[in-house]
Amino acid sequence: MITTKNLTYWYDNADEKLFEDINLQFDAGKLYAIIGKSGSGKTTFLSLIAGLDTPKSGTVEFEGEELKKIGLMNYRKKCVSMVFQSYNLLTYMSALDNLLCAMAITGAKHTGDKRYALSLLDKIGIDEDNAKRKVTKLSGGQQQRVAIARTMCCDSRFVVADEPTGNLDESSTNDVLELFKQIAHEQNKCVVIVTHEFDVAQKCDSIIELRQKKFEQV
C-alpha cells in the first residue's frame, strides 16, 4: 500500500542526514511498529509517509502513485488518518460530533450518519451518554479511543499514529493496541505506529527499527 523508494531526509539546519536510501513497503491488513532511539528520526519518517512533509530525495508512493502526484492535501484528506499522543480531538465538541465532523470533512461514505457513529463509539466502549459529552470530560484512555474511532469512521485506508499509547496506563494501552489490530485485520487497513515502548511494539505484526540512518526488520 505504501512504498518508499530511496527515501532520504535531513533538516536544513542539521549536519547529517537522518536516514538515507530507505526502501520499505507497508501492506494492507498489517499493524507495524517503528522503534528507534530518541532523536533517530521516527516522527520525521512518519510525517513523510503521512504527507506532512516532502522527501529531500527519493519518493513515497501510495498504491503505486507518488504522493506528489496525488497531491499532499488530497492525500491527507482522502488516504491517510492520523492519531497523536495528545489525542488532537476538537475539545469543544462531543465524541459523536468529532466523528461526524471528520466524516464530513473527508467526504466519507457514512457522512451525516449519527447511528453509525454512535454504534462505532459503542463498539469501542463509549456509550451514548459518554458519546454526547464534551470529549474533555472523558479520561485519557477514552479520548484516545475516540481518536481511533475517528480514523475508523473515515474511508482512508492508511492509519499512522505517533506514540499513541505514550500517555496511557497499561490497561488503556492494551485496549488501544487491540483497536489498532482490529483496524488492520478487520477493516484491512494498513496501520503504522511509532513507539518507544518495546512491549508495545512486540504486540504488533511487524517491528522495524530505525538505527544508524537505516531501517531494519527486528
Ligand SMILES: Nc1ncnc2c1ncn2[C@@H]1O[C@H](COP(=O)(O)OP(=O)(O)OP(=O)(O)O)[C@@H](O)[C@H]1O
Ligand atoms: N523541524 C525541525 N527542524 C530541525 N530539526 C528537527 C526538526 N524536527 C526534528 N528535528 C530533529 O531531527 C531529529 C529527529 O527528530 P524526530 O522527532 O524525527 O525523532 P524521534 O525518533 O521521533 O524522537 P523521539 O523518540 O524523541 O520523539 C532530532 O535530532 C530532532 O531534534
